[in-house]
Amino acid sequence: MTHSNTLLKLRKNLESRTGKAIGDYNMIEDGDTILVCVSGGKDSYTLLAMLMALQQRAPVKFRLIAMNLDQKQPGFPADILPNYFASLGIEYRIIEADTYSIVKDKIPEGKTTCSLCSRLRRGIIYKTAKELGANKIALGHHRDDMVHTLFLNLLFGGKIKAMPPKLVTDDHAHIVIRPLAYCAESDIAKFARGMEFPIIPCNLCGSQENMQRQKIREMMEDWDRRFPGRTESVLTALQSVVPSHLADNKLFDFQNLTLDTPVEEGDIAFDSPEMPISGTFPISLSS
Incomplete structure (x- = not known):
């Protein structure tokens, strides 16, 4: 496939941002076996492309195994991803598990399915990683996902909590990495279109516009x-x-604050903000 200069420039930018995120958070080390979760969406295709490109010139050696979870959604084109992986020459596994029926049975019509679907997928991914000897699990979440998660937790969960670029699984068996942490969704979308990835839509949750x-x-x-x-x-x-x-006593000892306590940034509460603000503050979350 011949690519335009614009697409090549975009690829270089995404590879650079991916490489920086991997370096900043020490996501990949010599000898790692990384299970790359590929759903068939633009983000996971881009993730796989970035990791395969970086693998060729990285100063460390690591193994990539692409994985797709076939959730048995009606009409799911089961041949697309195996054919795509084979064309790349990458090692892969297709895991079949009817989570679709479980979700449809447990979640009432009209309610969002992502929470249960996510938990079921996560358990299967962890089990597969363990069986394949993968110590790292790579997910396709990007910069916008991380920022959106922060506001979800802030506005609807009462927590200042986002989506970390790297974390340890609950069972302490694997490290989850998000190499696209610095990549903008708009750039990923342009790249996916330019690469003509065989996108597979998620009919289970992708159309739930009422989600927060x-x-x-x-x-x-x-x-x-x-x-x-x-x-x-x-x-x-x-x-x-x-x-x-902030205001978290667990992160800062406000109760024992004295005049001798080191000052981080001082009292700038009444300073003029550097960011220009005009018009109405743009929050609209009416249901």
């Missing part, structure tokens, strides 16, 4: 239209936390 995550997505898209760079700014904020200027 969709509301957050719309809010952030509005922010970025009106104040370009907001999503990138929020990601930067996630990497620059000042505990003394």
Whole structure:
């Protein structure tokens, strides 16, 4: 396939951002076996492409195993991913598990299915990683996913909590990595279109526009239209936390605060904000 200069430039940018995220968080080490979860969506195809490209020139050696979970959704084109993986020459596993029927049976019509579906998938992925001897699990979540998760937890969960670029699984058996942590969803979408990936839509949850995550997505898209760079700014904020200027006694000892306590940034509560703000503050989360 011949690619345009624009697509090649975009690929280089995505590879650079992926490589930086991997380096910043030490996601991949020599001798790792990485299970790469590929759903058939734009994000996971891009994840696999980035890891395969970086594997060719990385200073460390690591093994990649692509995995797809066939959840037995009606009409799922079961031949697409095996054929695609074979064309790449990558080692792969297709795991068949009828989670679709379980979700449809347990979740009432009209309710969001993502939570249960996610838990079922996670258990199967962990089990597969253990069987294959994979110590790392790579997921296709990107910058926008991380930022959206922050606002979901902030506005609907009462927590300042996002989606980390790297974490240990609950059973302490694997490390989950998100190499696309610095990549913008818009760039991934352009790349996927240019590469003509054989996209497989998720009919189980992809059309649930009433989800709170969709509301957050719309809010952030509005922010970025009106104040370009907001999503990138929020990601930067996630990497620059000042505990003394929050209100969590577990992170900062407010009760024993004295005049001799070291000051991080001082009292800047009444300083003028550097970010220009005009018009109405763009939050609209009406249901």
